[in-house]
Amino acid sequence: MKKKVIGLIDGQSGNIGSITKAIKDIISGRDYQLRIINGKFNPLNFNKIVLPGQGAYATLISNLKKFKIYDSLEQYLKNDSSYLGICVGMQILSDRGYEDKITKGLGIIKGDVKKFNNKKLIIPHMGWNSVQIKKEDLIVRKNFDRNDFYFVHSYTFQNTNKSDILATTYYGKNFPSIVKNGNIYGVQFHPEKSHKHGLNLIKNYILKS
């Protein structure tokens, strides 16, 4: 049987060590292989793609364009292929990002990504916070409800369609912490840094979705 191929996009903005290790541990001994994507790729060669974004929205988009990843990824997502975006990798699924300047996103999940606008809040939202599961799914199980995941961000999704929200988290207000449209997922927290619940989420994504 042909091995399933998981692509991991290196957006060159942070370390991809933790997520690489998490995926390798999960697929070890199974019919999967992991390939790092750092340039133009053929969308048909991948069964799943993970994008662990760090840093700013505008920087990630411009890096993806600079390394010629953007067009291939756009093509890949058009076919509703399986994708998991982490943190900024989730945020760029939106229509627009407002970090540094207004940047056009991939437009897969309706909404804008804007800064927390509550002056009383400590920004960035940094640390462990719980998720409230709104809709159960193959990768987002009911038993994740009220468990803690590790967050580091200052910007959140706004004006998202309720139907695209699998989970929310409270920080001054409820914001979408897990979104989904078709086979395309985004999580605002860092599952690779979120101990066993985070690793379970990655495991579910790879093995069950």
Added chain:
Amino acid sequence: MLKTRIIPCLDIIKNKVVKGVNFKNIKVMGNAVEMAKKYSSTGADELCMLDINASYQNRKTFIKTVEAIAKVVNIPLTVGGGISEINDITDLLNAGADKVSINSAAVKNPKLIRQASLKHGSQCIVVAIDAKRYEKQMKVVIKGGREITNKELVSWAKRVHQLGAGEILLTSMDTDGVQKGFDSAMLKKVTSNVNLPIIASGGVGSLEHFYLGYLTKSTGLLAASVFHSGRYTINTVKKFLDKKGVPVRL
């Protein structure tokens, strides 16, 4: 709800966790990788590791230790000590650090904070500030408390925020190592003036001290000796805080 983070700190020489005051009476507490693994699996919310003897020949071993620790923990890892330029930061992130902590280098060259946060994102740039009371002011100190700078604590904290720091690790040299509790007055002064996550450091010796640290509005509480010596497990601390109504990850 956002939880208060409990953060064990490992002072490291090569691949050993050590304890010592100002490099004197250094005592080996254990193997760094084993201790990091234990803390990660027993409920630490983050780990902090500092190269306290960042000489050239020790650096290579330390970087290998960072790599080895990054492989066995699945919580965020902050690494500091011996950072003087942007390449040091890139090296540590490549070795598997999630955040880097800059101390003296930030004081000597504040532009480094901006440069680092632009390149890697504010989320991974922690500025460590050591401070102590001097001539009725709280002053920033460097070289492990031995050199007092002319920088006033709150204005420096505001400045590092503007320059792009994502977090401040604040150690009071007046309380560090004494185990009589965090420096609440100093911490409150910073948390009430700077809208960044603040990690409290220096002086924790009892369970009550952790609670008092929480009351300063610090979002992370860092401790070393009380964990390394085995006086408390992370779970003991968290259960105590939970009973007091502090949000913690259990």
